[in-house]
Amino acid sequence: MADLLEGLESIFPSDRLLCDPAYLAAFESDGLTAFRTKPLAVVIPETEEEVIAAVAWCHQNQVPFVARGSGTSLSGGSLPVANGIVIALNRLNRILKLDPHERIAVVQPGVVNQHVTNAAAPHGLYYAPDPSSQSICTIGGNVAFNSGGAHCLKYGMTSNHVIGCKAVLATGEVVEMGGPSLESVGPDFTGLFCGSEGLFGVALEVTLRLLPKPEQFHTVLVGYRSLQAAGDAVSAVIDSGLLPGALEIMDALSIEAAEAAVACGYPEGAAAVLIVELEGPRERLAHEIQCLEAVLAKTDSFAQRVAVDDADRLSIWRGRKSAFSAVGRLSPDFLVQDGVVPRKRLGEALVRIEQLAERSGMRIANVFHAGDGNLHPLIMFDGKEEGALHRAEQVAGELSRICIEMGGSITGEHGVGMEKRDFMPEMYDPLSMEMMAQVRSAMDPNWIANPGKMFPGNDAPALSTVGLHPLEKAGVISRE
Amino acid sequence: MSKELPKPTTVEDLTEWVKCNDKVLPVGNRTKAPLTRDPDCSLVSLSDLSGMIEYEPSEFTFTAWAGSRVSEIEGELNQRGQYLPFDPVLLHAGATLGGTIASGLSGPGRFRFGGVRDFLIGIQWLDGQGRLIRGGGKVVKNAAGFDFPKFMVGSLGRYGILVEVTFKVFPKPMGTLTWGVPFSDHAAAMNAIADIASSRLEVDALDYRPDRCQLAIRLAGPSEVLPDLLGELRDRYPDGQRWDESEAHAYWNAVKEFQWSDFKKPTMVKVPMNLSSFLKLEGELLDNAACRVHLSVGGNIAWVAVDHASDLDWLSDLLLAQGLSGLVVSSGLAGSSDLGRDEVVSDQDGHLGVSSGVVEQWRIGHWPRSQMQQAVKAAMDPLSKFPGV
Numbered sequence: 001m002a003d004l005l006e007g008l009e010s011i012f013p014s015d016r017l018l019c020d021p022a023y024l025a026a027f028e029s030d031g032l033t034a035f036r037t038k039p040l041a042v043v044i045p046e047t048e049e050e051v052i053a054a055v056a057w058c059h060q061n062q063v064p065f066v067a068r069g070s071g072t073s074l075s076g077g078s079l080p081v082a083n084g085i086v087i088a089l090n091r092l093n094r095i096l097k098l099d100p101h102e103r104i105a106v107v108q109p110g111v112v113n114q115h116v117t118n119a120a121a122p123h124g125l126y127y128a129p130d131p132s133s134q135s136i137c138t139i140g141g142n143v144a145f146n147s148g149g150a151h152c153l154k155y156g157m158t159s160n161h162v163i164g165c166k167a168v169l170a171t172g173e174v175v176e177m178g179g180p181s182l183e184s185v186g187p188d189f190t191g192l193f194c195g196s197e198g199l200f201g202v203a204l205e206v207t208l209r210l211l212p213k214p215e216q217f218h219t220v221l222v223g224y225r226s227l228q229a230a231g232d233a234v235s236a237v238i239d240s241g242l243l244p245g246a247l248e249i250m251d252a253l254s255i256e257a258a259e260a261a262v263a264c265g266y267p268e269g270a271a272a273v274l275i276v277e278l279e280g281p282r283e284r285l286a287h288e289i290q291c292l293e294a295v296l297a298k299t300d301s302f303a304q305r306v307a308v309d310d311a312d313r314l315s316i317w318r319g320r321k322s323a324f325s326a327v328g329r330l331s332p333d334f335l336v337q338d339g340v341v342p343r344k345r346l347g348e349a350l351v352r353i354e355q356l357a358e359r360s361g362m363r364i365a366n367v368f369h370a371g372d373g374n375l376h377p378l379i380m381f382d383g384k385e386e387g388a389l390h391r392a393e394q395v396a397g398e399l400s401r402i403c404i405e406m407g408g409s410i411t412g413e414h415g416v417g418m419e420k421r422d423f424m425p426e427m428y429d430p431l432s433m434e435m436m437a438q439v440r441s442a443m444d445p446n447w448i449a450n451p452g453k454m455f456p457g458n459d460a461p462a463l464s465t466v467g468l469h470p471l472e473k474a475g476v477i478s479r480e
Numbered sequence: 481m482s483k484e485l486p487k488p489t490t491v492e493d494l495t496e497w498v499k500c501n502d503k504v505l506p507v508g509n510r511t512k513a514p515l516t517r518d519p520d521c522s523l524v525s526l527s528d529l530s531g532m533i534e535y536e537p538s539e540f541t542f543t544a545w546a547g548s549r550v551s552e553i554e555g556e557l558n559q560r561g562q563y564l565p566f567d568p569v570l571l572h573a574g575a576t577l578g579g580t581i582a583s584g585l586s587g588p589g590r591f592r593f594g595g596v597r598d599f600l601i602g603i604q605w606l607d608g609q610g611r612l613i614r615g616g617g618k619v620v621k622n623a624a625g626f627d628f629p630k631f632m633v634g635s636l637g638r639y640g641i642l643v644e645v646t647f648k649v650f651p652k653p654m655g656t657l658t659w660g661v662p663f664s665d666h667a668a669a670m671n672a673i674a675d676i677a678s679s680r681l682e683v684d685a686l687d688y689r690p691d692r693c694q695l696a697i698r699l700a701g702p703s704e705v706l707p708d709l710l711g712e713l714r715d716r717y718p719d720g721q722r723w724d725e726s727e728a729h730a731y732w733n734a735v736k737e738f739q740w741s742d743f744k745k746p747t748m749v750k751v752p753m754n755l756s757s758f759l760k761l762e763g764e765l766l767d768n769a770a771c772r773v774h775l776s777v778g779g780n781i782a783w784v785a786v787d788h789a790s791d792l793d794w795l796s797d798l799l800l801a802q803g804l805s806g807l808v809v810s811s812g813l814a815g816s817s818d819l820g821r822d823e824v825v826s827d828q829d830g831h832l833g834v835s836s837g838v839v840e841q842w843r844i845g846h847w848p849r850s851q852m853q854q855a856v857k858a859a860m861d862p863l864s865k866f867p868g869v
């Protein structure tokens with residue numbers, strides 16, 4: 001093994017080529033802590049050239065590699081491969097260009113999502129995709145997973161904001177896709193690269209579009225006595241012709257958890273709360289607020305709170321954004337599912353989830369991006385209990401099946417990764433799977449880029465206990 | 481006399497046809513004729529595989545056959561107060577959904593919420609081996625598997641035949657208002673575009689006509705609030721004026737239908753652009769009497785019209801020097817899913833194609849090639865059924 005790694009030594013100094021098991025432990029899992037694997041080595045490039053050299057070395061030696069940003073993937077996407085290396089990209093963290101005139105930013109893959117918005121803020125601009133992990137996750141990880149956030153209905157996902165990308169493919173070829181214009185000609189390779197889960201190669205430079213910061217927000221929190229009533233309210237808002245920036249629902253269990261964790265002051269006794277957020281120029285907002293009030297008045301709500309200022313708005317969001325970690329306090333371990341169902345079948349999906357909870361004896365809290373039908377059931381269990389993790393996984397699997405059956409998707413934003421790869425052939429027919437495999441082979445003929453992810457396989461890594469991401473435990477990030 | 485192209489009415493017939501032909505190129509209603517002229521290929525029109533399959537207004541999605549006319553689909557969406565926000569082009573000329581995707585063309589409305597690529601969420605296509613493949617899905621949010629829908633935007637019929645397509649739609653704004661502003665020079669206009677694009681106003685479209693140094697700013701939203709928003713534009717650009725409805729409609733429609741130039745039969749080229757590149761190019765472009773420019777989508781697309789196809793070489797060199805690419809999307813010949821007499825040939829088996837005499841350039845300027853492109857093409861079209869890339 002040492003012989004094999006010799007080539008890497010000519011690329012990386014010893015402090016950036018980690019082989020000591022003690023160091024490797026820090027990289028052995030990602031946000032899906034159920035899976036753990038120790039890689040052969042971790043390399044920490046500081047320049048694009050080093051990344052390219054590392055990938056070329058992998059190509060020559062047929063060694064698998066896994067690109068890694070901050071390791072917050074919730075689907076085991078950045079889980080290492082036992083006989084491969086991890087390319088840790090956090091030091092490629094420079095914003096290479098921020099052009100307020102053209103409203104674009106060119107960034108290295110290790111730049112943290114939030115840092116783009118911070119850099120754009122003095123110009124009245126921001127980077128729209130806002131995963132809850134935005135204070136820590138990287139643009140490279142976002143691109144690989146086409147990550148979302150609370151504002152996808154109106155603004156789309158990461159790929160709707162990535163207009164160009166330079167990458168080194170698993171063949172060692174360096175390619176440039178898209179460019180500084182919102183528009184391009186020829187097939188949209190940038191769009192194909194987004195969401196490819198690191199299976200094509202490593203993104204080296206990403207061109208992002210920036211949007212003007214909305215002038216004003218209007219955030220309303222509404223309490224309902226049943227989940228059904230909250231779900232109906234979502235349909236009523238959508239049918240009214242409004243296009244809210246966010247439409248989110250939390251159920252009783254997640255409210256209880258959030259309340260205990262951050263005392264968010266949500267309406268007492270609510271079986272569900274709905275958060276609706278409108279934004280835009282004040283004149284338009286004033287009109288839309290009236291429409292929204294009229295719509296909400298007709299729903300079966302029992303409490304309503306309108307954010308009076310920014311601080312109040314943030315306090316409403318605090319409850320929502322803390323939900324995942326808060327649920328973590330109700331239960332030693334939990335799994336987050338990420339399925340999507342057609343919006344009009346949300347109610348039906350929730351009933352099925354309830355039944356599943358009863359049948360399995362597991363508690364499931366629900367938090368979801370109701371506007372786009374993206375569910376985040378949190379399946380709670382105790383990892384120390386014999387077979388509990390396995391049962392939780394089975395419940396998550398059944399949920400994936402329910403989503404497929406309802407015409408939805410197994411993942412709205414967390415990606416397939418390791419976790420949901422076995423469900424891909426249930427969502428896509430064999431020919432479509434084969435086409436994906438062919439295109440993957442075109443980009444990576446030897447399947448050395450992040451192998452074992454997205455496509456079903458038998459090489460499952462060791463399972464261990466589940467729990468909060470180490471950074472969540474430290475209070476650095478929270479989930480959405 | 482014109483000859484009718486084969487127009488399968490079922491996916492089975494289309495599949496059969498694909499299997500029976502060596503080299504094929506799918507077309508819709510041929511509104512973007514230069515992209516459909518390949519003498520080595522038999523053409524097949526999807527125009528009879530049309531119609532809405534599934535429309536769920538409350539889901540913000542619809543699924544339709546790729547051969548559907550965009551105008552018909554827009555009509556159905558309109559009835560439910562929804563629309564495709566990217567302003568599809570050549571609507572009245574007969575553009576189909578499939579052709580709109582494959583050519584990757586978006587109109588002025590692309591500015592606010594995104595282009596074709598941002599609203600296409602699912603596809604089913606027929607590959608060169610006659611196999612039906614799916615990509616994406618039918619729900620507005622989906623991160624499972626490779627994003628083939630996006631990839632097919634701009635694929636120009638060279639990677640497969642789109643059969644069924646699913647789009648995301650939005651509620652249609654109740655009203656629009658346009659404020660036209662004259663500028664003294666292009667640089668000042670480009671600064672204004674940048675300012676407005678970064679402003680609180682969230683304008684709907686932002687187009688510029690360099691020959692008149694005139695910026696058109698379109699606001700969209702509830703009719704009641706548009707005059708208030710317009711007030712701010714008036715303060716910022718007091719030299720401007722509000723266009724009446726018919727004037728505004730004529731202007732935006734001309735952009736979408738490629739009828740904004742004064743040439744009788746312009747050859748139209750799409751050039752992805754940005755503000756600084758435009759300022760570098762504008763002198764040479766506008767000095768040529770045989771060339772007209774319309775800058776759309778806040779400076780992100782330059783539609784360049786040339787009077788004669790022979791001017792394309794000049795334009796190509798100009799773009800090349802700036803590292804820009806151009807897609808020749810219309811050539812002044814009337815669009816039709818049939819082939820005109822001058823361009824039709826049939827081979828010994830009776831398959832219709834285009835005579836080599838009318839083949840034109842459709843790709844000008846800088847089109848970088850990579851091994852990746854070739855590899856993906858080979859993976860998706862191993863039999864080389866479709867024209868090369």
Ligand SMILES: Cc1cc2nc3c(=O)[nH]c(=O)nc-3n(C[C@H](O)[C@H](O)[C@H](O)COP(=O)(O)OP(=O)(O)OC[C@H]3O[C@@H](n4cnc5c(N)ncnc54)[C@H](O)[C@@H]3O)c2cc1C
Nearest residue numbers: 069070071072073077109131132138140141144148198203
């Ligand atoms: C508390 C918490 C909250 C979250 N909230 C959200 C949310 O609201 N919405 C959402 O969508 N996700 C959410 N996530 C999931 C996660 O944050 C995202 O998937 C994020 O994009 C991962 O970024 P990362 O830098 O951590 O990437 P990693 O986990 O390091 O990697 C993710 C994937 O990207 C690949 N990759 C990384 N860098 C590159 C590169 N340069 N080139 C190619 N491939 C690369 C990796 O191989 C891997 O497959 C959350 C996660 C946590 C822990």
